Amino acid sequence: MGPRDGLQNEDVLVSTADKIELVARSVAAGITRIEAVSFVHPGRVPQMADAEAVMAGVPRSEGVSYIGLVLNRRGLDRALAAGVDEVNVVVVATDTFSVKNQGVTTDRMLEVWDEIAAATPIRKSVTIAASFGCPFEGETPPERVAEIARRAAAAGASEIALADTIGVGVPAQVRDLTRRVRAAAPGIPLRFHFHNTRNTGYANALAAVEEGVTVLDAATGGFGGCPFAPAATGNIATEDLLYALHRSGARTGVSEEVVAAAGTWLGGVLGKPAPALLGRAGGFPSERTS
Amino acid sequence: MGPRDGLQNEDVLVSTADKIELVARSVAAGITRIEAVSFVHPGRVPQMADAEAVMAGVPRSEGVSYIGLVLNRRGLDRALAAGVDEVNVVVVATDTFSVKNQGVTTDRMLEVWDEIAAATPIRKSVTIAASFGCPFEGETPPERVAEIARRAAAAGASEIALADTIGVGVPAQVRDLTRRVRAAAPGIPLRFHFHNTRNTGYANALAAVEEGVTVLDAATGGFGGCPFAPAATGNIATEDLLYALHRSGARTGVSEEVVAAAGTWLGGVLGKPAPALLGRAGGFPSERTS
Numbered sequence: 284m285g286p287r288d289g290l291q292n293e294d295v296l297v298s299t300a301d302k303i304e305l306v307a308r309s310v311a312a313g314i315t316r317i318e319a320v321s322f323v324h325p326g327r328v329p330q331m332a333d334a335e336a337v338m339a340g341v342p343r344s345e346g347v348s349y350i351g352l353v354l355n356r357r358g359l360d361r362a363l364a365a366g367v368d369e370v371n372v373v374v375v376a377t378d379t380f381s382v383k384n385q386g387v388t389t390d391r392m393l394e395v396w397d398e399i400a401a402a403t404p405i406r407k408s409v410t411i412a413a414s415f416g417c418p419f420e421g422e423t424p425p426e427r428v429a430e431i432a433r434r435a436a437a438a439g440a441s442e443i444a445l446a447d448t449i450g451v452g453v454p455a456q457v458r459d460l461t462r463r464v465r466a467a468a469p470g471i472p473l474r475f476h477f478h479n480t481r482n483t484g485y486a487n488a489l490a491a492v493e494e495g496v497t498v499l500d501a502a503t504g505g506f507g508g509c510p511f512a513p514a515a516t517g518n519i520a521t522e523d524l525l526y527a528l529h530r531s532g533a534r535t536g537v538s539e540e541v542v543a544a545a546g547t548w549l550g551g552v553l554g555k556p557a558p559a560l561l562g563r564a565g566g567f568p569s570e571r572t573s
Numbered sequence: 574m575g576p577r578d579g580l581q582n583e584d585v586l587v588s589t590a591d592k593i594e595l596v597a598r599s600v601a602a603g604i605t606r607i608e609a610v611s612f613v614h615p616g617r618v619p620q621m622a623d624a625e626a627v628m629a630g631v632p633r634s635e636g637v638s639y640i641g642l643v644l645n646r647r648g649l650d651r652a653l654a655a656g657v658d659e660v661n662v663v664v665v666a667t668d669t670f671s672v673k674n675q676g677v678t679t680d681r682m683l684e685v686w687d688e689i690a691a692a693t694p695i696r697k698s699v700t701i702a703a704s705f706g707c708p709f710e711g712e713t714p715p716e717r718v719a720e721i722a723r724r725a726a727a728a729g730a731s732e733i734a735l736a737d738t739i740g741v742g743v744p745a746q747v748r749d750l751t752r753r754v755r756a757a758a759p760g761i762p763l764r765f766h767f768h769n770t771r772n773t774g775y776a777n778a779l780a781a782v783e784e785g786v787t788v789l790d791a792a793t794g795g796f797g798g799c800p801f802a803p804a805a806t807g808n809i810a811t812e813d814l815l816y817a818l819h820r821s822g823a824r825t826g827v828s829e830e831v832v833a834a835a836g837t838w839l840g841g842v843l844g845k846p847a848p849a850l851l852g853r854a855g856g857f858p859s860e861r862t863s
Contacts, residue, residue: 421860451857453820454779480854482769482813483820486776489744516854523772530743530773564770564806567741570711 284318284476285309285549286337287352288518289502291321291330292510295553299333303340305549309503310342312541314521317341318371318500321352322361328510338365350408354385354392359399369406371444372396374435376411376428379419380448384412384511389427393434400438408442409435410476414460415445415452418512425460429467436468443471444500447487449512450480454490461494476500477519478507479558484519485527492528499524504546504557520559522546530567539566574608574766575599575839576627577642578808579792581611581620582800583843589623591842593630595835599793600632602831604811607631608661608790611642612651618800628655640698644675644682649689659696661734662686664725666701666718669709670738674702674801679717683724690728698732699725700766704750705735705742708802715750719757726758733761734790737777739802740770744780751784766790767809768797769848774809775817782818789814794836794847810849812836820857829856 286305290297297305306319319341325332334351341349348368353359362370374396375381378388385392400407414428432443445460457475464473475491477484477500488499505520525539543562550557576595580587587595596609609631615622624641631639638658643649652660664686665671668678675682690697704718722733735750747765754763765781767774767790778789795810815829833852840847 416857418858419860421858449858450854451820453817455821479772480850481816482775482810482850483817485772486779486817489776516850520772526771527743527773527776530741531745560770560772560806564740567706568708568711568739570709 284350284500284518285503285506285521287318287321287331288500289504289506291328292508293330293506293553296330297552299336299340301552302333302337305503305545306337306341308541308545308548310344310347312545313535313537314542315347315536316350317347318350318352320365320367322358322365323352323354335361335365338367353399355395356398356402359402363405367405369408369441370399370403371408371410372399373410373412374431376413376423376431377417377420380413380417380512383419384509389431393431396435397438400440406441407439408444408474409440410444410446411435412446412448415447415456416449418449425456425463428460429463432464432471433467436471440468440471442474442498443468444474444476446476446500447478447484448476448509450478450484450516452477452487453483454486457487457490458494461491461496472498474498474500478516479505479519480516485523488519488524489527489531492531492533503542504549504562505559506549506553506557517558520546520557520561522559522561526561526566574640574790574808575793575796575811577608577611577621578790579794579796581618582798583620583796585843586620587842589626589630592623592627595793595839596627596631598831598835598838600634600637602835603825603827605637605826606640607637608640608642610655610657612648612655613642613644625651625655628657643689645685646688646692649692653695657695659698659731660689660693661698661700662689663700663702664721666703666713666721667707667710670703670707670802673709674799679721683721686725687728690730696731697729698734698764699730700734700736700764701725702736702738705737705746706739708739715746715753718750719753722754722761723757726761730758730761732764732788733758734764734766736766736790737768737774738766738799740768740774740806742767742777743773744776747777747780748784751781751786762788764788764790768806769795769809770806775813778809778814779817779821782823793832794839794852795849796839796843796847807848810836810847810851812849812851816851816856
């Protein structure tokens, strides 16, 4: 989700052409599912104002699907018109943050989700934001996350994602939430979304993989953050996640080198070094006995 | 080991007084075992040239023990004269790196270890460097790490540490090496040493804890690196490790806030921001419902 969550909090307005290049580099690396844009009010998130233009320019390869984030019926209509393959709806688990982020309480947003779900003819996932903690309310009750998951599933979610929006989670929470959400929404695939704000993001991602989760959000270069959460910082970086997965024996079909190069390139576009470390450190050293 | 591995690769020569303050801040935070200095040739590691002066100035509290790194008999004599409570001897697992780091092959260093061990009247640990990979030889055979651990134990090591000197390891390796070294050196306590060079350090640390390991190296602020390994970067940061442990339910007796403040202070001393994230992001948010 580099083109969406990776960019939305950046002060530098990235050109439509550069956003399309970021997507194209991701496709070239072997990534087959990309959250490319969000269809939210351009006054609220100016970086995403060109969502339609981005979607018109991304490479349409066989087997690559594009996700658009939507928060209401109007966003859904825009997303469908722009030709996304999936929509992703965010429901924030705590009321204070939900109101600040999207102007409605959690329960009201679940009603909006019901309306969106009923009107969506394509794949639709729900991302439960602040599942691991809230910048305003502190602890997020895991029972509340499970209940939101249950309601997401009841309206037909294709997938449920648990997001550590502010990067406070630890692996023990990953395992606990996985168990609870699987019980509350049986049979619905799980996805996780981690930020590395306090250096726990990669440990959380690997813990999710150990729990059998096969879908993880990440952003090229590790950029990102939430405009409406104080001190929120970058997503886990796709290239660093790939390094850890590959060295753990996983096969992803994605080139960590191509993503790392894209992360370094994106740092140039944004005028600051990528939080990702692989582009600086290089991959696992090859043998060069002297 | 912030005062030792955290500082030894920094270009800015830190004053003896600031090194003593770093140690004192660590003690004030509740840390009870500190690798404060190394007794190596000052021409090789200039940052450690004032080891005796540092040891003369550190607070001598009940229950706090100080470790000095030594690589030969002369270093041991200096360490004992300076009044350290323990010595730590580094054996590099691969010959190419061993020769570059300390001028001898691994087998020769194991003979040096035998000599040091026989002459050491206090606690003595062996740290096996490059246990997870070598900057020059690539893969480090885990069988070789286990064999070095066996020889370390045979000469009376109080503790064996496995070091990911260049930050290439992943949790699967942590678990594999834990099993192998426990079999090769039964009954000897294990310690791990991780660098976060490719964003796997904290995942590795938490994997070690899950394996029952109770001693982990870390450096205040996450500074550090090896002068003789290309692209080696910081140790895992003590404050970020504490955050993850505390949020996982562990009790350490160490204040993450005091360490985080020390990391920020140390960044000022070194003239660059600490790699640690807790000092920037803050701890887990307290409830402040608006």
